[in-house]
Amino acid sequence: MVIRKSPAYAILTALICTVVLVFAAPVLTQSQPSGATSPTGTDSSTGSAEPERLTHQFSRQWLLERARSLAEQPFELPALDEDNPLNELDYDEYRRISFDPYAAIWARQDRNFTLDLFHPGFLYTTPVNINLVVGGVSRQVLYTTDIFRYEEGISDVENFDAQGYSGFRVYHPINTPDRFEEFLVFQGASYFRGTAKDQFYGLSARGLAINTARPEGEEFPYFTDFWIERPEVGAEKIVIHALLDSPSTTGAFRFDIRPGDSTVMDVEASLFPREEMT
Template identity: 55%
Template sequence: MLSSLVKAQDDRPTYSFNRQWFEEQAKQLASEPYVEQKLPVDSPLNNLSYDDYRKIQFQRSATVWKNEDRNFRLSPMHPGFLFKQPVKLNLIVGGVSRRILYTSEIFNYDKEQKAAKETQAGGYSGFKLTTPINKPDIWDEFLVFQGGSYFRGLGKDNWYGLSARGLAINTAKPSGEEFPSFTEFWIERPKEKATTIVIHALLESPSLTGAFTFKATPGENTVIEVSSTLYPRKQIEAFGIGSLTSMFLFNDVNRTRFDDFRPAVHDSDGLFMINGQNERIWRPLTNPRKLQVSVFQDTALKGFGLFQRHRQFTDFEDMEANYEARPSAWVEPIGTWGPGHVELVEIPTNSEIHDNIVAFWQPSEPLKANRAYSFEYKISWGSLFKAEDKGGRILSTATGKSLGSENIRDFVIDYDSMNLPENIEIHATASTGKIVGTIQKFMHQTGLYRVVIKFEPGREDLSELRVSLSSKNQTWGETWLYRWNR
């Protein structure tokens, strides 16, 4: 069956491939009108329901490199359902690119899916990569590209959760968001025993084109080095580099709004950043009642990410979703990105099936037409990163009415106690309202260090809260930021 997927055919496009050629192709496309590629309107693949689509199964015998002594295997994914844009896949061997032509012969269909089986498409919907990331004799997924410019990665023992995107354009803007798509991929055949696989992807949208190269190294933390060159057709004011998309429904702070037996439901619970002054910042996520956009200015950002810090089954009590195993994602610039801001978008939702959290880096200068812009960075996927594991990680935030007072709210912040110093000082501020008291204590029951902030909002409806800790004029732990809404 493998031969049916990669066998030589007279009409299979074959040509030399290198990065320079690739960038020239992307630049040339940017000088031409954008042409959207979609399945034909009358294609039966457009009408596949979620259940119909799930019944279509890839035949493992058709897995690329299955019978070769390599650390990676590739499986194309079927088009249809939500994935209505055919994506071209190519394999690069010895600098020569050869197309993987679309065929339904490598999929198994339900007996009622004759029309889907007999329908031809201009490409697949994407692909997934496997490697023995968890056990030496089991090939598990660690990276998938499917839908728009979305891709998802896994570290060891993770389950799929949040996603990354090649580029975000006009996110949460009144004009409406534009969703660029990866329309063609070139995957380099890895050398035997290689621990890194290289993927090239063409990005297209009405506003620009882009040439992306991903170097993926799976492991305890799976690391993807991204090199991108963008070619705008017009000036773009609002765009996001290293864009991450996740889901936050509820936790202790807002669970009373949801009639649910579970104590929490989320893929990520906080935005973590290290700014140009090496300040480690934690901003708990929320599911607001109204669209909420937060901006964190910087001139020399060290990194940002959406993290999942609740890692126990009892944090979620969900036997199927495995939220405690969802990966965190950490974005680090390679070189400098200059001035700009991290933007956090929180969208109201009443269902865990909707991704409602977006975070990205927005440079201060717009992308101008007929110019080339390069951005390089790393995205790491896993459960814990060295960047955050330095003591004083904020593990949870809770809030409620202060005992004995109708007008004061308590905010309870729990820190890990690694490298806990003596004589900690609390520095707490509020943009409106006032801080009327603080409490701090090492919790012998949990081994955590707890700080309680007493906040009196007065007549205000919104306040930006900030808490940092120090000992002997030395900062300890992460800085806590929180946007309170009445």
């Protein structure tokens, strides 16, 4: 995907570098030892009192095998508990929950990118697992309400576990070298959107659309898990991996994203259908 600078608006054109349809086959197994990092995914340990965190070796091949294995299993979309008050938040209430900027991932590591996390609730009731990859090792970002600010009147939602976030956004000094600004968002189903220098958000893109405008109804796949590679100091590119799941298919996605005058996203997607797709 390329978002090109334009005098009036951002022009989005889809660029699929590699799309591979692969049918389910036996999967390789890999052990997943436990480990610990801080709640926002920084590299420092907070000690034995922190809950156990999923840690494992990560690679593109590992994600392909996981997607292939998942396609052999019945589809089951994670969701908040029915009695969780986050399900009942309306638009205005949801907007009264904000991420604490002092908790931004990589904010104090002198890198060209930082991350904010989105709170679950309102329309976003599917918990999403966020993982950070450093040196080929993935570490889960544990869900915590400590990194959010709750305005008066909605503080009760802090007491309910959500088992995951609803997405994330990425910041980069895209317009001026001394100010980090939001340029990329992944949130809701398989939706994502980006912007280029001196531009504003336009339409969102989707990882996959199935049965669009069909009488039986459209199917909305979800990105259920993300693995975000920590960029090297000075790097101008960020790499994001995602696991997609839906009743019809699973998928392993890789996004190579380079923000700037033209923000370029190279997308590689491998799909593993659960059933015949036409």
